[in-house]
Amino acid sequence: xxxxxxxxxxxxxxxxxxxxxxxxxxxxxxxxxxxxxxxxxxxxxxxxxxxxxxxxxxxxxxxxxxxx
Amino acid sequence: xxxxxxxxxxxxxxxxxxxxxxxxxxxxxxxxxxxxxxxxxxxxxxxxxxxxxxxxxxxxxxxxxxxxxxxxxxxxxxxxxxxxxxxxxxxxxxxxxxxxxxxxxxxxxxxxxxxxxxxxxxxxxxxxxxxxxxxxxxxxxxxxxxxxxxxxxxxxxxxxxxxxxxxxxxxxxxxxxxxxxxxxxxxxxxxxxxxxxxxxxxxxxxxxxxxxxxxxxxxxxxxxxxxxxxxxxxxxxxxxxxxxxxxxxxxxxxxxxxxxxxxxxxxxxxxxxxxxxxxxxxxxxx
Numbered sequence: 164x165x166x167x168x169x170x171x172x173x174x175x176x177x178x179x180x181x182x183x184x185x186x187x188x189x190x191x192x193x194x195x196x197x198x199x200x201x202x203x204x205x206x207x208x209x210x211x212x213x214x215x216x217x218x219x220x221x222x223x224x225x226x227x228x229x230x231x
Numbered sequence: 232x233x234x235x236x237x238x239x240x241x242x243x244x245x246x247x248x249x250x251x252x253x254x255x256x257x258x259x260x261x262x263x264x265x266x267x268x269x270x271x272x273x274x275x276x277x278x279x280x281x282x283x284x285x286x287x288x289x290x291x292x293x294x295x296x297x298x299x300x301x302x303x304x305x306x307x308x309x310x311x312x313x314x315x316x317x318x319x320x321x322x323x324x325x326x327x328x329x330x331x332x333x334x335x336x337x338x339x340x341x342x343x344x345x346x347x348x349x350x351x352x353x354x355x356x357x358x359x360x361x362x363x364x365x366x367x368x369x370x371x372x373x374x375x376x377x378x379x380x381x382x383x384x385x386x387x388x389x390x391x392x393x394x395x396x397x398x399x400x401x402x403x404x405x406x407x408x409x410x411x412x413x414x415x416x417x418x419x420x421x422x423x424x425x426x427x428x429x430x431x432x433x434x435x436x437x438x439x440x441x442x443x444x445x446x447x448x449x450x451x452x453x454x455x456x457x458x459x460x461x462x463x464x465x466x467x468x469x470x471x472x473x474x475x476x477x478x479x480x481x482x483x484x485x486x487x488x489x490x491x492x493x494x495x496x497x498x499x500x501x502x503x504x505x506x507x508x509x510x511x512x513x514x515x516x517x
Contacts, residue, residue: 173480183470190448203507210500
């Protein structure tokens, strides 16, 4: 597996994490818990955007990795 | 009126009186009642019994007796709430029998409490060695309350400096195969959601004996058919595992890449994910 596809896989996992955290933040009855989930969800989103930019850079540098 | 009929009538009235009295008087179990209240209860019972069987006594007499034996203790109880002195006088006060790890023999003697009795009561509290006790009080009900020395107390998350997630009471949403709509509404879910959750774990609602939803909205069920295995909720542990994997991946990318900017970006993000793990860990580990 190439590095680019590994990074892409990581991006997919992060998306999954972000979505689950978001749904937990909405579902949790406890305020404190909901707050923690919301915060971590935002952090994950930041990491996600960073990685997505990196994927774009990689695809620009090495176009053969474009797509899946 | 024939005697037997009168007995029936009186007994019936006595029963009704007893029923109403026991409802309005106090909400304590028999073991929590003080000596004074206990004796009052016995006397009330005696009056009712005598009044219902002994036909020579005019019906007004037991009623008058009851009036006194019910109202006076009731008033005393009410006054005792207001005044601490009266409370200590009527109901007594807890007496320390072990202090600083030493048995106070004088207090034991005063209360006619033998060493055997003390050991027996300590054993009731799962204490088999007197040396483990820091402080013990003989309560007015005759029980003893025990404070163990700190090193014999059970370990709590606080002792371990562990962070734990707050917990809310679970709601019971299925009972005997029937959906309870009210608790379901309190947690903001509906029948459609419940059907979906049941479908996820693959059981029919008729087969569910008890179903509860925890504070994270996870459904746990107990089935009538005990041979069937129900998967326990996997979402939270799975999420934690995924986050950990991503964090590890990011660290690996940081090591692999030659591009300095990308290296920094990966390292920073790995750190961020590490913080995320620390934050959500107490909530996801159950």
